[in-house]
Amino acid sequence: MAGLDTKDAAAATVAGQRLALLRRPERPAHLSVIVILVLFVLFGLPPLMTGYYTGYATLVAIYSIVTLGLGLLVGRVGLYSLGQGAILQIGAWTGARLLFATSQPFPVVIVEAGLVTMAIGIVVGLPVLRLRGLYLALITLMMAGAITVVLATINFPNGGGGFTGYNGTTVHIPPIRRPSIAGTDPAYFRYCVVVALVMFVLVYAHLRTRPGRAWAAIRQSEPAALAAGINTTFYKLWAWALASFITGVAGAALAGQAHYLYSINFTTQDSIILLAVALMGGVYNLWGAVVAALLLELLPAVLQNVGVSYDWLTILFGVGVLLTLTTAPAGLADQFPKDMKKLGLLIWRLVRPRRPPSRQAEREPGGAT
Amino acid sequence: MIEIDNLTVRYGGVTSLDGLSLVFEKGTCGLIGPNGAGKTTFFNVLSGFVRSAAGSVRAFGTDLLVMPHFRRARWGLRRTFQTEQAIEELSVYDNVAMVHSALRGAARRGDVLEAIEFTGIGVSPGAKVRTLGAGQRRLVEVARAVAGKPRLILLDEPAAGLPDEETAHLAAVIRAIPEHTGALTILVDHDMSLVSAVCETTAVLDFGRLIASGPTAAVLRDEQVMRAYLGTAEEVS
Numbered sequence: 001m002a003g004l005d006t007k008d009a010a011a012a013t014v015a016g017q018r019l020a021l022l023r024r025p026e027r028p029a030h031l032s033v034i035v036i037l038v039l040f041v042l043f044g045l046p047p048l049m050t051g052y053y054t055g056y057a058t059l060v061a062i063y064s065i066v067t068l069g070l071g072l073l074v075g076r077v078g079l080y081s082l083g084q085g086a087i088l089q090i091g092a093w094t095g096a097r098l099l100f101a102t103s104q105p106f107p108v109v110i111v112e113a114g115l116v117t118m119a120i121g122i123v124v125g126l127p128v129l130r131l132r133g134l135y136l137a138l139i140t141l142m143m144a145g146a147i148t149v150v151l152a153t154i155n156f157p158n159g160g161g162g163f164t165g166y167n168g169t170t171v172h173i174p175p176i177r178r179p180s181i182a183g184t185d186p187a188y189f190r191y192c193v194v195v196a197l198v199m200f201v202l203v204y205a206h207l208r209t210r211p212g213r214a215w216a217a218i219r220q221s222e223p224a225a226l227a228a229g230i231n232t233t234f235y236k237l238w239a240w241a242l243a244s245f246i247t248g249v250a251g252a253a254l255a256g257q258a259h260y261l262y263s264i265n266f267t268t269q270d271s272i273i274l275l276a277v278a279l280m281g282g283v284y285n286l287w288g289a290v291v292a293a294l295l296l297e298l299l300p301a302v303l304q305n306v307g308v309s310y311d312w313l314t315i316l317f318g319v320g321v322l323l324t325l326t327t328a329p330a331g332l333a334d335q336f337p338k339d340m341k342k343l344g345l346l347i348w349r350l351v352r353p354r355r356p357p358s359r360q361a362e363r364e365p366g367g368a369t
Numbered sequence: 370m371i372e373i374d375n376l377t378v379r380y381g382g383v384t385s386l387d388g389l390s391l392v393f394e395k396g397t398c399g400l401i402g403p404n405g406a407g408k409t410t411f412f413n414v415l416s417g418f419v420r421s422a423a424g425s426v427r428a429f430g431t432d433l434l435v436m437p438h439f440r441r442a443r444w445g446l447r448r449t450f451q452t453e454q455a456i457e458e459l460s461v462y463d464n465v466a467m468v469h470s471a472l473r474g475a476a477r478r479g480d481v482l483e484a485i486e487f488t489g490i491g492v493s494p495g496a497k498v499r500t501l502g503a504g505q506r507r508l509v510e511v512a513r514a515v516a517g518k519p520r521l522i523l524l525d526e527p528a529a530g531l532p533d534e535e536t537a538h539l540a541a542v543i544r545a546i547p548e549h550t551g552a553l554t555i556l557v558d559h560d561m562s563l564v565s566a567v568c569e570t571t572a573v574l575d576f577g578r579l580i581a582s583g584p585t586a587a588v589l590r591d592e593q594v595m596r597a598y599l600g601t602a603e604e605v606s
Contacts, residue, residue: 224454227416227448229468
């Protein structure tokens, strides 16, 4: 024990310096790329888009939060949830009700919707997280089905005052309000991008610190995690709660985007499609969530624009998941940069400046090309 | 000191530990025996992965078996695994810092870096484990075991599959553990040269029962031990 107790200030300083070296950002260029991209999306993109695409781009921002939560569960902790669509529905429902019943500022409502969804998520998660793999997927899918049925039966709120208000007729339904600073579609798009950004930063902060470490340990080896003193149940529940929170936030944002919510627009199938696109986008990479949201919301919009029916999507996603899992298991977000690098190398080989003749001659005899 | 009294573990009809009573005093103690003797089961009971059917384990006055398993690390129990369990996608630093319940606040960074340095792993603490070789991964596990204030360290075949020179380095590291941490270390290994190099005392299990214990050299010459390993009375080397 003596060896560990006798540490003087100098040694601590040295340790601090070593740690500073250790923790420097791995790729500073990476951060500037993200900043430029975000600035472009916030200020460059909205004027370029028609109203049609602005609506879908807003959905991409919102659904990227949902796939982020799902990616966190699947990729970082190894929990396969097929109930995220239902969690989103709870968030949307809570957000809509709070927006109808209270006059609180929109950001407050968004956070409250996240917290309520998180609380419900924890209640559901406590028994469910005892299961793993296929059984967890099965139970969460059934939960999604149950929540969908319940919300359809009690008439998913389409308007009316108070928390339970239901306007039986289909006329004169007041729209779900948006934040006062983001009433128009382009402004609301920017608003949702900022919300998504905050959620990404929240998840990133988790991944870089103690919970991220615990999740990585749990995913690879639960015995090792336990032996290291990690309370695996607690950290699994933490991941589940965080995913529920951000999905609830996304739900409230969705309520504002849609203006009107109908239970018919939320199906149990959504939860399955969500997992499919999350896997295609890539669950081990935060960019995967954005790619997944693009696949989920922008691809159908483009297809519809060129006259391809929405119904083709399920088949398309099925083939997509099969292709991704067999050829690029880490998803498009991981594979695309690699492919681009390869393509870049290939092009570079074709157009590179000629080498000095001596080296050319050296290569030619053995060259297969 | 750890006192094991009448420890019994059953898997269905198989009795893996059969009324084991044993005392490990201090320093580095060996635990050997043929395959299926119950060595890893013994570690798993101590870690809380396997429930005992009967018996008790008192470690430094604490009843270990009633503690929730994730609390045992905070108490000071550490272990490595037969199949190495360093977390690939984390850095060496994060792998060691995983033992977080036992390490708190400002002391943590220094403790983690000191543990890494102690193993002489020879790579940056920021290096990702997936880029390391088998020997270095074993050292990451050892660093995790000595980080913080361990009281009881269980090493489960740390040298399995390592070439001789890496085993020699590992042996030197293991030999230094008691002095460095003050912890009682129990080593399970099939490599008798490693066991005799680092363990002052050794206990031998066979079919879940204790068949010999005492100073390592004497135990390895014990007739019953040789019979358990080889079936004859030739010296075990």
